[in-house]
Amino acid sequence: MTACEPRVSIGMPVYNGGELLREAADSLLAQEMGDLELIFSDNTSTDGTSELCREYARRDPRVRYYRNDANIGAFSNFERVVELARAPYFMWASHDDLWAPQFVSTCLAAMASPDVVLAYPKCLVIEPDGQPFRLIDHHQLTSTLGVCSPVQRLRRVLKAPDFWVLFYGLMRTDVLRQVLPISRVHANDSVLVALMSLLGQFADVPEVLFKFRQKANSVAIHKRADFLGEAEKKASRNFRSFWPATRSICSRSMGMPIAPVQKLGVCLSAFRWYLSRYTSRGRRRARQLLTYRKSHSVPVRQTVESDTGR
Structure with a gap:
C-alpha cells in the first residue's frame, strides 16, 4: 500500500x-x-x-x-x-442507510488480529422516515473469535437470526474477493456471509453503530393486522426459495482451501439451515416483532441516541 x-x-x-x-x-x-x-x-x-x-x-x-x-x-x-x-x-x-461516526474506527480496532476477516456492530433497523423499527442484537451469537474450525464458525453464524446484516460489516478486501462473484440467488447476502465465515473469524462490536433503513413495503407488512398469517405464508415460501442459496453455499465451498471432511460438514450445516426455514419460526418471529414494537420502541430510541451520539 x-x-x-x-x-x-x-x-x-x-x-x-x-x-x-x-x-x-x-x-x-x-x-x-x-x-x-x-x-x-x-x-x-x-x-x-x-x-x-x-x-x-x-x-x-x-x-x-x-x-x-x-x-x-x-x-x-x-x-x-x-x-x-x-x-x-x-x-x-x-x-x-446511516453510520455512526465511530463505525469504521471501531470495526478496524476489532480486526486487529489477522485471523479476523469481518467485523460488525449492532444494527438498528429503521423505518423509511427514520423512526426505530427493531434492533438486531445477536452479536454474541455470530462472533467466531477464537474458533479455528471453518465448519464450527459456519454453524454458529447460520444459527443466528438475521445474520445477513453482516453483509454490511467491514471486511478484508482480499478475503472478500475470494468469495465473489455474488451468488445470483435469493438470500445472496446470507450466502456471502456464510462463505466469509469459512475463511476467517468474525468479530462483534457491542454498540449500535449502523442504521439499516427498511423498505416501505417491508414495514407495511409487519404492521398489518394479519401479520401472523402472512408470516406463516412467508415461511412456506422461504422453504422453496432458500434451496438455491443452500446449494450455492455447498457448491462454492468445494473450491475453498479447507479439508474435504470440512467440506462435507459445510454441506450438512447448510442443509440443516435450509430445513430450519420451514418450521414454526415464521409464527414465532411474527410474535417477537409485534411484542418488540409494543414494549421496546422508546428504550431502543434512547439506546441508539446514547450509543451513536446522533
Missing part, C-alpha cells in the same frame, strides 16, 4: 438514490477515521443522483465517482465497487 492509498474503501452502488443519498454520504464522510475513500458506482440513474455524486467528488478528494455506460444490474454493480477498491479493508454502503 502506497502513501496515497486509503486504508478503507467504502463502495456505494447506487441507482436513483434521491435525497437520502446525501444523508448517507455525509455520515460516511464524517467518520472519525478519515483515511478512507468513498466509491460511487452509478448504474445509469435517471434522477439527480449523478449530479449529487459529482458534487461530492468535486468537494472531497476522498470521493471517486463512476457511471456505468449501461445498467449492469444490482449484483454486478455491487461487485464493481469491490473491483474499484484500493484499500485493504472494504465495506458496502447502501444509499439510504
Whole structure:
C-alpha cells in the first residue's frame, strides 16, 4: 500500500438514490477515521443522483465517482465497487442507510488480529422516515473469535437470526474477493456471509453503530393486522426459495482451501439451515416483532441516541 492509498474503501452502488443519498454520504464522510475513500458506482440513474455524486467528488478528494455506460444490474454493480477498491479493508454502503461516526474506527480496532476477516456492530433497523423499527442484537451469537474450525464458525453464524446484516460489516478486501462473484440467488447476502465465515473469524462490536433503513413495503407488512398469517405464508415460501442459496453455499465451498471432511460438514450445516426455514419460526418471529414494537420502541430510541451520539 502506497502513501496515497486509503486504508478503507467504502463502495456505494447506487441507482436513483434521491435525497437520502446525501444523508448517507455525509455520515460516511464524517467518520472519525478519515483515511478512507468513498466509491460511487452509478448504474445509469435517471434522477439527480449523478449530479449529487459529482458534487461530492468535486468537494472531497476522498470521493471517486463512476457511471456505468449501461445498467449492469444490482449484483454486478455491487461487485464493481469491490473491483474499484484500493484499500485493504472494504465495506458496502447502501444509499439510504446511516453510520455512526465511530463505525469504521471501531470495526478496524476489532480486526486487529489477522485471523479476523469481518467485523460488525449492532444494527438498528429503521423505518423509511427514520423512526426505530427493531434492533438486531445477536452479536454474541455470530462472533467466531477464537474458533479455528471453518465448519464450527459456519454453524454458529447460520444459527443466528438475521445474520445477513453482516453483509454490511467491514471486511478484508482480499478475503472478500475470494468469495465473489455474488451468488445470483435469493438470500445472496446470507450466502456471502456464510462463505466469509469459512475463511476467517468474525468479530462483534457491542454498540449500535449502523442504521439499516427498511423498505416501505417491508414495514407495511409487519404492521398489518394479519401479520401472523402472512408470516406463516412467508415461511412456506422461504422453504422453496432458500434451496438455491443452500446449494450455492455447498457448491462454492468445494473450491475453498479447507479439508474435504470440512467440506462435507459445510454441506450438512447448510442443509440443516435450509430445513430450519420451514418450521414454526415464521409464527414465532411474527410474535417477537409485534411484542418488540409494543414494549421496546422508546428504550431502543434512547439506546441508539446514547450509543451513536446522533
